[in-house]
Amino acid sequence: MPEKTQYYTRTAQYLHWIMAIIFITAWVIGFYSGNFLSYDVDGSFKGNIITLHKNIATVILFLVVVRLFWRYTHPTPALPASMSPAMKSAAHIAHWILYFILIALPITGCLYSWSAGHPAPVLYLFEIPRLLDKNPEIMSIVAPAHVYLSWFAGLLLLGHIAAALKHHFIDKDHVLRSMLGKDKS
Numbered sequence: 001m002p003e004k005t006q007y008y009t010r011t012a013q014y015l016h017w018i019m020a021i022i023f024i025t026a027w028v029i030g031f032y033s034g035n036f037l038s039y040d041v042d043g044s045f046k047g048n049i050i051t052l053h054k055n056i057a058t059v060i061l062f063l064v065v066v067r068l069f070w071r072y073t074h075p076t077p078a079l080p081a082s083m084s085p086a087m088k089s090a091a092h093i094a095h096w097i098l099y100f101i102l103i104a105l106p107i108t109g110c111l112y113s114w115s116a117g118h119p120a121p122v123l124y125l126f127e128i129p130r131l132l133d134k135n136p137e138i139m140s141i142v143a144p145a146h147v148y149l150s151w152f153a154g155l156l157l158l159g160h161i162a163a164a165l166k167h168h169f170i171d172k173d174h175v176l177r178s179m180l181g182k183d184k185s
Contacts, residue, residue, distance in 0.1 A: 006077030006174060007181045015067045016179055019060060023102070026057035027154060034147070051121065054113060057106050058122045064102045080173040091163075098160065101153045108146040115139035 008016070030053045037046040079088050110120040110128055117134035119127040132138065167175035 007178050008077060009070075009074050011070055012067075012074060012076075013179055015063060015070060019063050019067065019102070022056055022059055022063070023153075023157070026053055026060070027150065027157070029053040029056065030150060031154075054109065054119075055121045055124050057109055058120055058128060060102055061106045061110075061128075062122070064099065068099065077174070077178045080167075080171070080175065082171065082173060094156075094160070094163075098156060101149060101156060105146070105149050105153055108142050108149055111142040112139060112146045115142055 007013075029049060033046060033049040033053060037049060039046050079091060083091070111132070113120045114130050114132050115135045115138040119130070121127050164176045164179075167173050168177070
């Protein structure tokens, strides 16, 4: 008998895909500006690209709070019965690590900006209030933390995508469809 397909709510689906687009966009811009751009004579081009990165990435802080609240108040679909208990535990742990990264990465980015004497803008609309002043000592800690977390986040994202595709094409279960399909609740 085929497994009954369960779906995330539409709100959870929208939050997931909006955050995915924002995260991937911010990650690519951050990667590009950090690895392929150098400052020109007045620093404006690279500075503008980094400002764009910050304006996009800071949105994740707000969306992850909404998403965690939504997840807490709306149960997630059950994982397939075909998954072993160990794999189910690994999936839950991986999701909580993703949430941790989605919080830690923009926080370290804000700390990096502030400790370098720059703002942490949100969608060109406002700035997150500075929690610290320019401080090269703190910057020397949070800058590499932000970079290492971003690399880990990129690898985690690739693993997340690979797992979703494995579920869809190899296991042929409902895991990917639950984030794409209609809300049946």
